[in-house]
Amino acid sequence: MSTFAHLYKMSEDLVFHSTKEILLTFVIIFFLTLLYQRASRKSKPMLSRSRRIPKSREATNKQEAESLEMTYSDSFSNSTAEEEPEMIVVGAGILGAAFAVTMAREGRKVLLIERDMKEPDQFAGEVLQPGGYELLKELDLGEGMEGFDACPVNGYKVEDLKYKDTITLPLPMSENKLQKNGRSFLHGRFAYSLRKIAMKEPNIKIIEGSVTRLLEEDGYVIGVLYKEKDTGNVKEVHAPLTLVADGLFSNLRKCLISRKPTVTSHFTGIILKTPPEWKSTSLELMLFDTLIVFFYQLSSTETRVMINIKGDLPRNMRDYLMQNVYHRVPEVLKEPFVIAVQNDRLKTMPARYFPAVAVDKPGVLIMGEAYNGRHPLTGGGMSIILNDIKMWRTFLKDIPDLYDDEKIFQAKQKFYRLRKDSCTFVVNVLAEVLHGLFTASDEILLRLRRALFYYCNQSTECAMGPTLLLAVLSTKPMTLIRILVTVILYAMYLAVKLEPWYAKPRGIYKSAVILYQSVAILIPLIYKEIMNLPY
Numbered sequence: 001m002s003t004f005a006h007l008y009k010m011s012e013d014l015v016f017h018s019t020k021e022i023l024l025t026f027v028i029i030f031f032l033t034l035l036y037q038r039a040s041r042k043s044k045p046m047l048s049r050s051r052r053i054p055k056s057r058e059a060t061n062k063q064e065a066e067s068l069e070m071t072y073s074d075s076f077s078n079s080t081a082e083e084e085p086e087m088i089v090v091g092a093g094i095l096g097a098a099f100a101v102t103m104a105r106e107g108r109k110v111l112l113i114e115r116d117m118k119e120p121d122q123f124a125g126e127v128l129q130p131g132g133y134e135l136l137k138e139l140d141l142g143e144g145m146e147g148f149d150a151c152p153v154n155g156y157k158v159e160d161l162k163y164k165d166t167i168t169l170p171l172p173m174s175e176n177k178l179q180k181n182g183r184s185f186l187h188g189r190f191a192y193s194l195r196k197i198a199m200k201e202p203n204i205k206i207i208e209g210s211v212t213r214l215l216e217e218d219g220y221v222i223g224v225l226y227k228e229k230d231t232g233n234v235k236e237v238h239a240p241l242t243l244v245a246d247g248l249f250s251n252l253r254k255c256l257i258s259r260k261p262t263v264t265s266h267f268t269g270i271i272l273k274t275p276p277e278w279k280s281t282s283l284e285l286m287l288f289d290t291l292i293v294f295f296y297q298l299s300s301t302e303t304r305v306m307i308n309i310k311g312d313l314p315r316n317m318r319d320y321l322m323q324n325v326y327h328r329v330p331e332v333l334k335e336p337f338v339i340a341v342q343n344d345r346l347k348t349m350p351a352r353y354f355p356a357v358a359v360d361k362p363g364v365l366i367m368g369e370a371y372n373g374r375h376p377l378t379g380g381g382m383s384i385i386l387n388d389i390k391m392w393r394t395f396l397k398d399i400p401d402l403y404d405d406e407k408i409f410q411a412k413q414k415f416y417r418l419r420k421d422s423c424t425f426v427v428n429v430l431a432e433v434l435h436g437l438f439t440a441s442d443e444i445l446l447r448l449r450r451a452l453f454y455y456c457n458q459s460t461e462c463a464m465g466p467t468l469l470l471a472v473l474s475t476k477p478m479t480l481i482r483i484l485v486t487v488i489l490y491a492m493y494l495a496v497k498l499e500p501w502y503a504k505p506r507g508i509y510k511s512a513v514i515l516y517q518s519v520a521i522l523i524p525l526i527y528k529e530i531m532n533l534p535y
Contacts, residue, residue, distance in 0.1 A: 083109065084109075084238060084239060085109045085111035085205065085237070085239045086109045086110070086240060086402050087103055087108055087111070087239055087241050087243060087402070088110075088111045088113065088223060088224055088239040088241070088242040088243070089111070089112045089113070089242075089243045089245060090211045090224060090242065090244050090245055090246050090252065091113075091114060091244075091247060091368075092112050092113075092117065092191075092194075092206070093120070093191055093246075093247055094187075094190060094191050094382060095367060095368035095369075095385045095389070096112065096243070096245040096246075097194035098139065098144070098194055098385070098386065099243060099245065099367070099389050100112045100198050100201075100204050101194065101197050101201055101204070102139055102393050103393070103396070104198075104201040104202075104203035104204045105203075106393060106397065107203070108203060108396075109203055110201075110203060110204045110205070111204075111237060111239065112198060112204055112205070113206075113208075113209055113211055113224065113237075114195075114208060114209075115209070116208060117206065119189065120187070120188045120191050120192070122187045122188060123304070123347065123349070124187065124248075124267075124269075124349050124376055125376070125381060125382060126184055126186060126187045126304060127153060127182060127183075127283060127296060127382075128145075128182050128185075128379075128382050128383070129182045129378075129379055129380055129382075129470070129471050129472040130153075130171060130180045130181055130182045130471045131383050131471055131473045132182065132380070132382050132383030132386050132387075132472055133145070133181070133182050133183055135383060135390060136386055138390060139389060139393070141194070143193075143197065144194045144197055145183055145185075145190065145193070148189040148193060149299040149301075150183045150184065150185040150189075150190070150299070151184050151185065151298070151300065152183065153171075153182040153183060153184050153281065153282065153296065154179055154181050154281040154282060155168070155170040155467075156168075156282055157283075157284045157285070158284075158285045158287065158438075158453075159285065159286050159287065160287045160288075160453060161287060161328060162287065162288055162289075163450060163453070165450065165453040166453075167452075167453055167463070168463075169456070169463055169466065169467040170467070171467065171471055172464065172468070172473070182379075182471065184283070184296045184297055184298060184304075207228070208228070209226040209227055209228045209229050210226060210227050211224045211226045211246070212225050212226060212227060213225050213255070214242065214244075214252060214255050214364065215238070219362070220362045220363045220405070221242055221361060221362065221363035222239075222363060223236060223237050223238035223242065224242060240401075240403040241363060241364070241365065242363060242364045243364075243365045243366070243367065244256065244364065244366040244367070244370055244371075245366075245370060246370055247368065247369050248349075248352065248369040250369075252366075253366070253371075256359050256361060256366050257366070261352035261353065261354040261373055262352065262353050262354065263350045263352055264310075264351050264352070264353050264375055264432075264435060265311075265350075265351045265375070265435070265439065266313050266348050266349065266350050266351065267306055267307060267348065267349055267351060267376070268306070268307055268317060268321075268346055268348045269305065269306040269347075270304075270305050270337070270346065271298065271302050271303070271305075271340060272303040272333060272339075272340050273301065273302065273303075273336050273339070273340075274297065274300070274301050274303045274336070275333070275335075275336060277332040278303065278330070278332050280295065280296075283295075283379065284296065285438070288328060289441075290310045290439045290440070290441055291308065291309065291310075291325070292307070292308040292438050292439060293306070293307050293308075293328070295330075303333070303336070305329070305333075305337065307321065308351070308377070308435075308439070310439045313348060317346045321341050322338075326341075351375045351376060351377075351435075353374055353432060354373050355428065355528045355529050356371060356424070356529075358412070358416055360409060360412060363405070365392070368385050368388075369381065372384070372424070372428070374427065374428040375431045375432060375435040376431070377431050377434055377438070378427060378434060380423065380426075380431065380470075380472050381427070383423055383427065384423060384427055387423050387424070388424075391418060391422075392411075392415065395414065399411065420477070420529070421475075421476075421477065422475050425477045425480075425529055426472070426475050426476070426479075426480050427472060429477075429480060429525055429526060432525055433484065433522070433525070437452065444513060444514055444517045444518075447494070447495065447514060448487065448488065448491045448514065448518065450494070451487050451490045452487050454490065454494070455486065455487050469483070481526075484522065488514065488515065488518045491511075492512075492514050493511070495511040495514060
């Protein structure tokens with residue numbers, strides 16, 4: 001007995017003391033690798049950048065006037081000023097419309113090119129977290145969330161049907177004693193609301209057409225080639241700066257970024273007519289097998305059900321939903337669920353992950369899902385978009401001439417650095433980690449998932465950390481890393497504690513495997529997020 005008691009005490013000491021040294025070793029190796037990579041990059045010669053005067057600006061006044069007349073002959077134009085735009089924005093989604101309005105209000109002449117200015121039909125990007133909602137108001141775009149019955153999001157609820165565990169995460173109170181909240185809505189309604197704001201801006205001209213390629217001259221992007229929607233005519237337009245904001249399925253990304261996105265899963269969505277008994281202001285998730293089912297309000301009468309499917313898509317989606325999801329849906333939603341499955345047009349979307357990289361080609365910016373994607377699980381993508389717009393609004397205030405490539409390049413370097421320290425790192429890493437845990441079938445990942453639930457249910461203080469990260473109200477990378485390390489240590493502790501006294505050595509072995517697999521997942525993910533950006 002004394003021998004086993006001694007082994008038990010040793011196992012406790014091993015879990016709570018050895019893990020710190022092991023984690024420290026991995027962290028040291030990781031940062032030494034980063035330093036080596038930085039040193040390697042510094043050895044590469046930098047291309048000289050100076051104020052650019054492209055050949056297109058040396059055209060005669062007659063040619064310039066003819067080109068501009070051709071460019072602006074569009075029914076959506078709000079101004080009669082015949083002058084070259086300072087910016088071209090490709091795509092009038094949430095990013096493109098918001099960026100165009102923000103820059104126009106700063107006095108910039110913006111040309112916005114969109115394939116179709118009608119309300120878009122898209123079912124992803126329907127949650128704006130509280131941090132993103134605050135950013136929307138900071139950009140003076142709060143009116144874009146009005147007039148279409150958007151619903152408040154006051155918290156989160158995650159239910160693990162496998163282990164019958166539940167996490168409830170209410171949002172914190174603000175300084176004036178009101179609960180912070182986000183918004184949920186139909187994506188197209190919000191995008192169209194922002195488009196209507198853009199149509200009213202005198203500094204924005206809008207062309208309906210499809211951009212086919214970027215125009216380059218001596219390594220500089222000088223504009224775009226586009227095909228008009230109504231006439232089919234192919235035209236070109238020039239500007240000192242072009243923003244590529246054409247979304248997840250961007251056809252211009254490959255001109256600027258060689259890395260291809262990785263598809264991590266697929267999701268489909270249906271809209272239910274909300275029954276009177278269903279009153280929820282939370283973003284609710286159900287976990288079972290490897291499926292994640294989301295529930296949130298689109299309006300006072302509509303409820304979105306989103307289903308994340310890992311692996312291959314089923315051949316018959318309607319049968320799959322009825323066989324695998326229907327019997328787990330809350331009772332009050334079962335009848336509307338059946339009606340929606342039978343009548344809705346079931347579209348699927350890929351969930352793609354691709355980390356941001358530095359894009360230093362002069363004359364062009366790329367942002368949004370064309371530039372950086374993560375799993376939509378946490379609903380943080382729009383917060384990243386609005387944060388990026390806020391940063392560029394600040395940078396461009398100090399650059400009156402957008403042909404000044406040296407200053408634009410310096411702004412890009414600052415953008416990449418600040419992006420890592422803002423919400424981007426937190427949202428991207430958190431989304432991929434939670435997706436891995438919530439769709440897990442591996443024993444080790446399931447142990448980590450249970451540890452996360454146990455950790456959040458320990459106290460209000462423990463739950464508040466993950467809540468603030470999900471809500472994009474806490475954006476410091478070290479806060480996320482601290483919570484992830486705590487959950488890993490907690491899973492290791494439980495692996496030892498839950499074993500009977502005579503099997504503690506087995507628990508120690510399991511805790512070591514948990515540590516190894518956690519580090520093997522986290523370190524590459526963190527490395528991908530920062531490896532191709534300036535340090």
